[in-house]
Amino acid sequence: MLAGIGLFGLLDANSKLLSSAGHEVWQVLLVRFAALLLVVLCARALIPGWGGALGTRFPRLHAARSLVMLGSAICFFQAFSLLPLAEGYLVFFTSPFLVLALSAWFLRERPPAVAWAWCAVGFAGVAIGLAPGLVGDAGPAGGTASPPLLGYLYALGGTCCYSAVFVLNRQLRTEPGIGRVLFWPSLLGFAVMLPLGLSQWSTPTALSLAQMVGNGLIVGAATVCLAEAFRHATASRLAPFGYSGLVWSLTWDFAFWGRIPLPAMLAGAAVVVFACIMSERAAARR
Known part of the structure; x- marks a missing residue:
């Protein structure tokens, strides 16, 4: 779960670089899905039966799952082309609460009160980390710079789709192999x-084309990580780990843009890590 969240953070950072370079979402996603589909087909050609059967009982x-993954890809790319990473992630970090609600509704996995509690602590850590940047984002003439409402709507749509993927991963946990979880979403996309x-x-530059292809490899690895996570644990156990995205976002911000995290961000990240550890300890005791 931690690796999958980190890879999706890397995907967002790479997509923001591509958006800043002026590439349209449709072109970027076309290359992403083509690269992932080609990898799956080549792997199955070289190693017959790699990834298991593609047919499914569900x-x-x-x-x-393929539709909501496509919706998530489009919405998040558009959101981060309009919003700073921090503000987009503030919307995204409502996902653990959505996962708990959806798992209770669709999976009949009643999340224990402690899961809700540690999700709330994790969200508090996110608020601590991001609040200074959001409050201090002043616009001209002393006003507050307001990113487009459309950006927030895209971020909310992507978050809803992303949360639905979690629940569907859990419903498909009994199917062995990773071929299905990669092939069908990439084919539809x-x-x-x-x-x-x-x-x-x-026509993209060589660097941009490599970044687009890299997106396909990153999303494939992230998809496998999350699918495997939900084979082994309930949604309520994994949901609080979604807040590890704050730690990953600080990491990628520093790696790509050289942004040194503020003390408040480090404090918020510490609260997030604490919430994840305590949530896991509580789950282990149960």
């Missing part, structure tokens, strides 16, 4: 993005 669940991406295609 076609509706896989279709729903490629089919949808092909006409849109080609209609807005602009």
